[in-house]
Amino acid sequence: MKTSRRTFLITSVGVASTFALGSRAAFADAPKVEESDPTAQALGYKLDASKVDKAKFPKYAAGQDCGNCQFYQGKAADAFAPCPMFANKLVASKGWCSAYAKKA
Incomplete structure (x- = not known):
């Protein structure tokens, strides 16, 4: 399966956003x-x-x-x-x- 550049970029941004929000939430729980x-x-x-x-x-x-x-x-x-x-x-x-x- 061939992935277009646009699909790759949209997916990458989504994954990066998820990690960023996830790490921010982890810090909210930090003491x-x-x-x-x-x-x-x-x-x-x-x-x-x-x-x-x-x-x-x-x-x-x-x-x-x-x-x-x-x-x-x-x-x-x-x-x-x-x-x-x-x-x-x-x-x-x-x-x-x-x-x-x-x-x-």
Whole structure:
């Protein structure tokens, strides 16, 4: 059976969309990082960036939060999204940790 290019492309887009939606749904079920988590404590993670101990983490500057960090794997408008620093657990968009790196 010969497949046309159009059929191949339509099928490919459908399959890719299914995987994208499926992985997004999997992240929705991922646990949120708790501040008591050992990795969170080691990285100084706070659910609310305004509560970062500036004496302990002098690298922190106002305006830095997970939503504008290069590691945040969601849109800035998402309240929570996966972060590779926390094994893809969900971090708060308004959160912060010492691994913060400004999104390019």
